[in-house]
Amino acid sequence: MANLRKLRPNTILEWVEDILRAHVSGNDHLVVALSGGVDSVVLLHLLHMLSRLMMFRLSAVHVEHGISPYAAQWSDFCQNQCSALGIPIQIFRLKVQKVPQVSLEAAARQARYQVFKGIEADYIVLAHHQDDQVETVLLQLLRGAGVKGLAGMPVIRKLTSKGAIRLLRPLLNVSRETIMQYARQHHLSWVDDESNSDTTYNRNFLRHAIFPLLEQRYPAYRETCSRASYHLGEAAQLLDELAEIDSKCAMTAGNLHIDGLRQLSFFRAKNLLRYLFSQYGAIQPNTLKLEEILRQLLSARTDTKLYLVFDEIEIRCFKGLVRIQSKRMQSEIKAPFVWRGEYRWVLESLGGMIECVQQEGVGINPAKLIKKPVTVRLRAGGERFQPDCKRPRRSLKKILQEASLPPWERGTLPLLFSGEHLVWVPGIGVDCTFQALPGELGLMLTWRPNKFD
Known part of the structure; x- marks a missing residue:
């Protein structure tokens, strides 16, 4: 019987606990995405109880999109809910604007996920449930989506491909009605988003007009659609594994x-x-x-x-x-950046930073470097450079071509100058005149472009 209970939890608390124990450790920091609606309020309540049992750290985040006239009231509600439970909360106030060919709902989601990327957390915990999953799968089907789209939302995934934050959805196997029953049983309060009744939104049309009819004929449609999305998720995983195999043969x-x-x-x-x-x-x-x-x-x-x-x-x-x-913004420097000896020099307009470490016998001789103002500029054309003391000074353009640097990257490199003398080119080296000799303490510079997600 114990094994059966593990496979089929009896209560919503057991469902969530099973998901958390499969993924979360006692040292993890979980951040609830709290909208103020009944789903996220119930999730907050459940995680608050489980945090004391499992000893993970819990906080919340609320994103005020500025779309509804009641947005400020919802922010206050979320703040009060968290204060009553002793849970820290961050509130972000945005002004989401509709952009061409993107729905307001999609624009709000993009803005919300952009906020999530800047949060310190191991997990962002979302309140998507079984009914949300079915809506997502059917909407994807009506859009003609492929296997990955029809797989719906996973219980867990990385927020970005290269980041450490994960999105966790512990309510995906729980119905909306079960969540409502829990909220009433525990006398919870929540806010209602007036836009949820607007059937001009496709998701609301399915929720209010289609699914009630579907339930009359197919009462178990939630479970069967969820099961189908799970099978498609397995197929999507196999396609990813095939792509991994192909990438090893086709990529370097x-x-x-x-x-x-x-x-x-x-x-x-x-x-x-x-x-x-x-x-x-x-x-x-x-x-x-x-x-x-x-x-x-x-x-x-x-x-x-x-x-x-x-x-x-x-x-x-x-x-x-x-x-x-x-896609990157065009790099530009309106005036040369002046270097004042920083060991970590962030160049925001160029999308990266220069790191500097001291090392004997290599890099730049600082005594020679600081005889004139030290600046960073982009290529203007006509620069000459001599990284190899045994070869003559040559055109930087020719040197970059020989290094097989792609043309679109040649104009974005931060070039270090002492006065009008080109000293250092990322990935190429230090000019002969400025190189540290054996026994001298040199400065090793490294250009680190931002990693894009």
Whole structure:
């Protein structure tokens, strides 16, 4: 009987406890995404009880989107709820604006998840439940989504592909009605979002007009749809594993080889591209767009300078390699940055920082460096450089070409100058005139671009 209880918990508290014990340790910090609605209020109440039992750290976050006229009241409500339970809460006040071709609901979600990325936590805990899952799966089906879309929401996933924060949904197997019963049983208070009754939103239309009819004919539709999404989730995982196998054959150091892509079947190549795009959290292109991207890549020659953009992703080709990366703002320096000896020098407009460490016999001789003002600039053209004392001073343009640095990166490198003399080029080295000699204490500089999620 003990094993049966483990497989099928009897109460909502047992459901949540089982999920948490499978993923959370006593040292973890869990942050509840608290909207003030009944679902998140119940989740907060459950986690508050379990935090004392499991000894994890608990706090909350509320994002005020500025869409509803009652937004400020909801923020106050969330603050009071947390204060009553002794739970710390962070409140973020935004002003979400509708953008072309993006619904207000989607824009609010993007803004909310952007806030989540800046929170210190091991887990952001979301109150999505079984009915939300069914709505998501049906909406994806009506949009013509593939296997990954029809898999719905996972119980746990990383917030970003390269980050440590995970999203956790411990209520995914719990129905909305069960949550309401719990809230009434424990005399909880919550707020109602007036937009939830607006059936011009697709999700609300399904909730209020379609699902009541569906339940009359198929009372167990929640469980069966959830089970179908679970099976599709397994299939999606297998596709990701296949993409991992293909990436090992077709990629080197994060770059995709066009020749490697050509070795795959058209469908496996599409699957690999979808997988790579998902690593950047991109909204997947539709089938026609994806196939057009693939056709352009497959037809690219070694000297092709291909540049494709969709969502927040850019795709570039250089010497038979494909670089997929987050779209970056154009780097610019309106006036040279003056270096005053910082060991960690953040250059926000260039999207990265320069780190400096002292090391004997290598790097830059600081005594020679500071004879004139030390600045960072971008390439202007005509710079000359001599990283090898045995070779003559040459054009920086030629040196960067020989180093096989992609053209789009050559104009974004932070170049260190002493007066008008070029001293250091990231990835290339230090000019002969400024190099530290054996026995001298030198400065080793490293350019660290921001990692894009």
